[in-house]
Amino acid sequence: MPIDRAEWESYFDESGHILKSQEFVSSQILERGLDPSVRSEAWKFLTGYYSWQTTHDERATVESMRRKNYESLCNMCDKIQPLLETEHREFLEVRNIIKSDVQRLYVRDAQGNAMLDKSQLEKILLLNYVCNVEAEYQRGFHEMLLLFRLLVEEEHEIYWLFQFFLQKTENSCILNIGVEKNLRMLKRLIAIMDPAFSRHLERKGQVVQSLFPWFSLFFQRVFKSFDDVWRLWEVFLIGKPCRNFQVIVAYTMLQMVRDQILQEDMSGDDILLLCNNLIDLEADVLISKACATYKLLMKHQEKVPQELQEFFNQPEQ
Incomplete structure (x- = not known):
């Protein structure tokens, strides 16, 4: 339980x-x-929103600080927005993309009542874009942020939890930072753990590279429910059983369809279609299988090349 x-x-x-x-x-x-x-x-x-070493009183102080810092960021963003609108055409484009993405979200309960304020999500995503030069804005952030909004209600909590989540997971879902690294590690991991499968995928084109949505959405679309997504994400947050566990998870998912791919000698497009149809998974089952994969990798640690040694390093807390 x-x-x-x-x-x-x-x-x-x-x-x-x-x-x-x-x-x-x-x-x-x-x-x-x-x-x-x-x-x-x-x-x-x-x-990391709270330190593990704090008391109730200290956390209340942190809460007040987080709120004030968020309000300061919002004020700063409001002041520079006219300049961004006139000097940076990209800002207007991103703002329109964010608005379009958020408006497509279905956020109503079983009775058809609106569950949240979409304008709030737009505001937070735009602030994240202005304040986070490295991460920028990418399609799918609106879906991720929705889960944080369903987790907490206060606007400053949503913003900071999302920021700290990205930092704690080493920006692993950011396209121009962590996703490319994840794909390289996944390709090498397949070659080490399953050479025959690796050779088959290589003959079918850029299959592994095309699996980037798994990482950029952090597997959000492969589960039955939001609870399953939160379940996996909290495992990523604790950094156990290893660093870059998301790569092990992706490899484990590929193993679910490995035999069918080989038996039917699937083309690259058919392989991607099959992978995209991996939905309604159960997080506990996937985590258990991925942990078993990691234990198998640990048995052959001495054979693992240097670029995959990160699996055996614990992330910073």
Whole structure:
């Protein structure tokens, strides 16, 4: 069973000091996951929004600081926006793309009532673009941000959790930063773990490189529910069982369709279609299989080339 509210609260004393080690909490999250009732609070620790060493009072101070810093960023953005509109044509293009992306989101409950304010998402995405030169804006951010909005309600919380999530996962879902690295590592991992499959994929063109949506959306579209997406993302946040676990996850998904690809001698386009049809997966099952893949890789650590040694380095906490 996942960590529920009662168990989560037992990890802290009356002042809010954590009683368990971060290693213990991370291991429990990897094995069992978080109950939805504690996820919004726990993610503030996992992302670094809160330090694990803080008390209730200290976290209240941090909360106030986060809010004020967000308001300052918003004020700054408002002041420079007229300049950006006149001097940078790209700004107007990105703003229009963000608006178009957000408007396409379906955010109504079972009764057809609007669940959230789309203009809020637009505002946060535009601020993220202005303040984050490296990451810029990429298609799919609106879908990712939606999950943060469903996780927490306050505008500053949504913004900072998204920022810290990107940082904690080493920008692994950013096209011009982490995604290219992930694809290179995935290609090398297939060559090491499954040479026959690797040779087959090589003969079919740029198959592995075309799997970039898995990483750029951080596997958001392969699961049955948002809970499954959060379940996998919190594993990425704790950095267990290894760094760059998203590459192991992608390799594990490819192994699910490996035999069919080889038996039917599929073309590159058919392989991609098959991979794109990997949907309605269960996060716990995928995580378990990916952990088994990592254990197998660990047995042959001495044979792993230097560019894949990152799998055996623990990420910074």
